[in-house]
Structures are given as structure tokens and as C-alpha cells.
Amino acid sequence: MARKKVHFGVIGLGLMGKEFGSAAARWCHLLDDGPVPELVGACDTDPEAVKWFTDNIPTIKIATRDYHELLHSDEIEALYCAVPHNLHEQIYVDIIRAGKHLMGEKPFGIDQKANSNILKAIKENPESMVRCSSEFPFFPACQRMIQWIREKRFGRIMEVHAGFNHSSDMDLSKPINWKRMIEFNGEYGCMGDLGIHTQHIPFRVGWVPRSVYGVLSNIVPERPDGKGGAAPCRTWDNATLVCQVDNQNGSSFPMYLETKRLAPGATNRWFIEVYGLEASAKFTTEDPNAFVFLETRGKEQAWSRVVVGHKPMIPSITGSIFEFGFSDSILQMWASFLQELDGKEPLFGCVRPEETHLSHALLTAALKSNRNNTVENVTV
Numbered sequence: 001m002a003r004k005k006v007h008f009g010v011i012g013l014g015l016m017g018k019e020f021g022s023a024a025a026r027w028c029h030l031l032d033d034g035p036v037p038e039l040v041g042a043c044d045t046d047p048e049a050v051k052w053f054t055d056n057i058p059t060i061k062i063a064t065r066d067y068h069e070l071l072h073s074d075e076i077e078a079l080y081c082a083v084p085h086n087l088h089e090q091i092y093v094d095i096i097r098a099g100k101h102l103m104g105e106k107p108f109g110i111d112q113k114a115n116s117n118i119l120k121a122i123k124e125n126p127e128s129m130v131r132c133s134s135e136f137p138f139f140p141a142c143q144r145m146i147q148w149i150r151e152k153r154f155g156r157i158m159e160v161h162a163g164f165n166h167s168s169d170m171d172l173s174k175p176i177n178w179k180r181m182i183e184f185n186g187e188y189g190c191m192g193d194l195g196i197h198t199q200h201i202p203f204r205v206g207w208v209p210r211s212v213y214g215v216l217s218n219i220v221p222e223r224p225d226g227k228g229g230a231a232p233c234r235t236w237d238n239a240t241l242v243c244q245v246d247n248q249n250g251s252s253f254p255m256y257l258e259t260k261r262l263a264p265g266a267t268n269r270w271f272i273e274v275y276g277l278e279a280s281a282k283f284t285t286e287d288p289n290a291f292v293f294l295e296t297r298g299k300e301q302a303w304s305r306v307v308v309g310h311k312p313m314i315p316s317i318t319g320s321i322f323e324f325g326f327s328d329s330i331l332q333m334w335a336s337f338l339q340e341l342d343g344k345e346p347l348f349g350c351v352r353p354e355e356t357h358l359s360h361a362l363l364t365a366a367l368k369s370n371r372n373n374t375v376e377n378v379t380v
């Protein structure tokens with residue numbers, strides 16, 4: 001029997017837009033019998049980016065520089081929008097009001113006001129399913145961590161550390177781009193770019209910060225402008241948030257969320273570590289196939305490391321002993337989105353709009369905390 005297709009358009013065909021183009025092209029990898037995404041529309045203001053799509057994806061029927069063309073097409077049911085942060089509010093709201101489903105990108109609005117306006121549009125158009133992208137939880141070894149959290153294997157949680165660290169900005173000759181410019185990236189700086197990635201699992205399992213103390217650093221205030229001169233770099237490079245979390249069982253614990261652009265040696269280090277009285281565990285994309293854990297026994301404890309292999313949430317054709325990587329996590333994230341679109345509840349789902357709202361409350365409080373050197377309540 002022919003499988004159901006969901007016709008997609010993509011707005012913003014850069015780094016992330018192309019990842020979706022490629023993931024959709026290898027849907028045969030999955031052993032899921034749910035709907036298949038078919039890309040029919042592609043939009044970018046840069047003709048070179050559009051050309052990559054029309055050259056590589058034969059199903060594209062509408063290739064355009066004006067995203068409204070995709071909104072007006074009856075053939076398109078869902079859109080992925082991966083554009084700079086200053087454009088999120090306008091384009092996401094337009095997509096939702098056009099009655100299309102949306103996978104948006106973080107931070108899901110350049111600031112709290114933009115995010116609230118997007119959420120208002122979602123509330124007014126409940127027929128559109130809206131989610132925000134975040135792929136790292138879909139690594140099988142990280143899924144093992146989520147399973148342990150859900151099974152309450154950690155006992156009383158003492159501390160959680162989650163972070164996303166990069167190092168390419170350590171190269172001071174690297175020219176500035178939109179992600180380092182406050183007008184395109186927003187006042188959150190590194191927190192807006194990297195923060196939702198660190199918050200997805202904690203928020204989903206109910207670890208909601210009650211308060212935050214934020215320490216933000218702008219370490220490199222100027223960067224090459226790419227034209228032989230220098231440009232101001234006013235975005236925050238590094239951020240450490242110390243959060244007080246109320247656990248559902250009445251206990252509370254500190255949660256440290258770090259997002260850094262200047263983390264020596266961290267090419268793309270996303271991690272989560274949970275420390276509990278009965279057990280502790282760690283996952284990092286620097287050792288992407290391993291789940292590292294410890295079960296508390298007596299005075300001394302020893303860490304164990306198991307290589308989980310290719311055992312993803314949504315089964316695939318890849319042998320279970322093989323390695324799992326970034327593009328596999330993107331494919332799993334999209335498969336999870338498609339399952340939800342099909343009315344099913346995946347084992348682990350993409351970031352929900354209300355979680356982006358919480359993220360903005362946290363990041364806005366962190367900005368205030370850093371400005372005033374205070375501990376701020378996180379109020380949604």
C-alpha cells in the first residue's frame with residue numbers, strides 16, 4: 001500500500017534547511033510505516049541556496065525568493081522555517097495564520113515579545129501543529145538517559161548539568177556573521193542560539209526552573225568584518241545559568257545550564273549529566289554512542305560505559321552495532337515530528353510551543369539577573 005505523503009515547503013535553505021532536505025531524501029532509512037515528507041516548495045532570498053534544492057530534490061515544484069508563494073500554495077501542508085532570529089516572528093505567524101503546520105527553529109522568536117506573539121497566533125489557529133527543532137535528545141545513548149529519568153533510576157536528584165559548547169570563535173580571525181550580531185541574533189546572544197538545546201530534556205521531564213542567577217560574558221567585543229575591517233560583536237559569548245528547580249516530588253535541586261561560544265576544544269559539545277543519590281549518568285556528543293552511568297553502592301562508586309550503538313527511537317535499516325551520528329539525529333527528530341502530525345504520540349517529541357515560552361521566560365530572567373547581579377524568579 002502506498003504510504004501517505006505530507007507535502008512540505010522549506011523557508012530558509014541554509015545550514016539547517018539543507019539538513020531537512022537531505023533527511024527527507026533518505027526516509028527509506030526508517031522502518032516506520034507513518035507518513036513520508038515530500039518537499040515541494042523551497043524559498044530563500046539567496047538564489048544559490050535555492051539552486052542546491054532544485055538541483056538535488058526532484059520533487060520541488062515551487063522555487064521562490066518570496067515565502068508568501070509557499071503560504072498561498074494549496075499543495076503545501078507543512079513548513080520548516082530556518083531563518084535568522086529577527087525573522088522568526090513575522091514568518092512563523094504568517095505560516096500559522098495561513099493554516100499550515102510548522103516546524104520552527106530556536107529560539108522561536110528573537111525575544112520574549114516575539115515569542116508571545118507567535119504563541120498567540122498558535123492559540124488562535126489550533127488546527128496548525130507547531131513544534132521547534134532540537135535533535136540531540138534523539139541520540140540512542142541519550143534516549144537511554146531519558147529512559148532512566150522516566151524510570152526514576154536516579155533516586156533523589158542532587159544536581160543536573162546541561163550545556164552546549166562551541167569553540168570555533170576561539171579563532172579570533174573568524175569573520176563576524178549574523179549569529180554574532182545583536183540585530184539579527186538578538187539580545188540573548190549565545191543563550192538564544194544554544195539554549196533550547198540544553199533545556200529540551202529538562203523541561204520535558206518536568207524540571208522547571210523557579211529562579212536563575214545568570215553570568216554572561218562578552219569576551220570578544222570585536223570581530224573581523226570580512227572586508228578587511230572590524231565590526232563590533234555585541235552578543236554574549238558565554239553564559240552560565242544557575243537555576244533552582246522544583247522537582248515534582250517536592251524536592252528541589254540546582255540545575256546548571258551553560259551555553260558557550262568560547263569553550264576551548266569543544267567543536268560541538270552538547271551534554272547532559274544527572275547526579276542522584278541512587279545513580280548518576282552522563283551523555284555527551286563528544287562520545288556520541290556511549291551512555292556513562294554509575295549505580296551508587298556503598299562508600300566508593302565506579303563509572304561504567306556502555307556503547308549503545310544504533311538503536312534509535314524509530315527503528316531504521318542500520319545494523320544495531322553501527323554508529324549513530326548528527327544527521328541520524330536530524331532524521332529521528334523529523335520522524336518524531338511526522339508521527340505527531342499523524343496523531344501518534346512518539347516516545348520523545350520535538351520542543352512544544354509552551355516549552356519555548358518557558359525558555360524565553362528563563363533567558364529574559366537571566367539577562368535581568370546578569371544586569372542587576374541578582375537572583376531572578378522565572379515567571380511564565
Ligand SMILES: NC(=O)c1ccc[n+]([C@@H]2O[C@H](COP(=O)([O-])OP(=O)(O)OC[C@H]3O[C@@H](n4cnc5c(N)ncnc54)[C@H](O)[C@@H]3O)[C@@H](O)[C@H]2O)c1
Nearest residue numbers: 012013014015016017043044045046049082083105106133
Ligand atoms: N537545530 C539546530 O541544531 C540548529 C543549528 C543551527 C542553526 N539553527 C537555527 O536555524 C535557523 C537558521 O540557522 P542556519 O544555521 O540554517 O542559518 P543560515 O544562515 O545557514 O541559513 C539561513 C538562511 O535563511 C535565508 N533567508 C534570510 N532571509 C530570508 C527570507 N526573508 N526568506 C527566505 N530565506 C531567507 C538566508 O539566505 C540563509 O540561506 C536559526 O533560527 C538558527 O538558530 C538550528
